[in-house]
Amino acid sequence: MAGMDVNKRKTLAERVKEQLAQAIVSGEILPGVTLDEGDIATRYGVSRTPVREAIRDLAAMGLVQVRPHRGAIVTRPEPQQLAHMFEVMADLEGLCAGRAARCMSIFEREELGRVQAHLGKMVRDNDIPGYRVANEEFHSTIYEGCHNRYLIEITLATRRRLSPFRRAQFMSAGRLARSYAEHDVIVSAIMRADEAGASAAMRAHILVVENTFEQMGFVPA
Amino acid sequence: MAGMDVNKRKTLAERVKEQLAQAIVSGEILPGVTLDEGDIATRYGVSRTPVREAIRDLAAMGLVQVRPHRGAIVTRPEPQQLAHMFEVMADLEGLCAGRAARCMSIFEREELGRVQAHLGKMVRDNDIPGYRVANEEFHSTIYEGCHNRYLIEITLATRRRLSPFRRAQFMSAGRLARSYAEHDVIVSAIMRADEAGASAAMRAHILVVENTFEQMGFVPA
DNA sequence: GATGATTTGTACGTATGTATA
């Protein structure tokens, strides 16, 4: 039957990990906040054991930092470290786009065109939430198009680590239109299999996003 | 006193993790082998609790894979996945070299020159173990030269994941000389701050290493 | 396919180390 087994039989540790990860990347739990094993255990109705395992997993993802005997805190990178991560994010997305330009099938390129057309509609409608969703799909389509599971893995991992520090909802209408125009450059480069062009265009696109963040001077409490 | 505190006060989980990681990357424990929590616990003289934490950490590093309720095995990637990782390793090292060409200080460039000169001596002496050590130093020098902590982090993490599948000790004398020549191209590009040149040269250099592995058709038992 | 053996997952108690008065 369709949609069966949504509550897949997962371990408690896995479920706690997913919940905590979601809370962190969504900004529900802010960087710098300490994670108390006991509190979390009682809040989720489990013992401290799976909570500990979940926290260790989150630490390995870079979402939290554990200080031996002193508990874990949600990661709050130094501004420079954050800048480094944004720069590498741009490089990684550039690599994805370059490979996509080289490797995408005809069908995948057509799909990318449809995604970009949908983005255009969101811009014309000035539908910012819709744009954000379609934007995610745009980038995901290019990730998949790189045809390299490992590159996708580290790109997504980096994006997840940066999530707590993105505030794309602050995106202005002007930025929306410029973003769409940048996408157009990327798409056309991919369509003509211009690897270097696609890579450079994507890298520049992501760096603009970074600069937007930096201009905001956003520092989580 | 010199060399004090080698047994730094670490948690048991950390020490078990380090020991297991070393055993895995060195090939002492082969890919595909299952890790029995009980066995490991008794072998290290600890309880299962820190062993479980260590295994979860190793899983997050990609060194092992945990199947819920079915134990953990040392990661044995599919050949294609391994190829993907080698390709990305080349890209990452290329990014490091490109940034190094842009960012290295005068002093760092001089240091790189000394490291390369030392490599040359190893080649002339046909000292393969010495070359391997100096080669590690060469790449580490470039990693540091990229001045981006996060890029270094993911590059080292990728190298560690690939370690079980490297068998550089099989390097021939001819390959040694060619490797040194490739290094020369990289170094000269970095010296003249040629970012694109350094990046491309490094990427090509690593891809040659990959092909060497593939030609060997190495598949761990 | 059912049953027993083995291994993992979870709960809980105690010890140890850290922070605070």
Added chain:
DNA sequence: ATATACATACGTACAAATCAT
């Protein structure tokens, strides 16, 4: 600086799931 309080690290017991027969 010492002691007290508290959170984490570790060990152990039990429950649940997998596997072997």
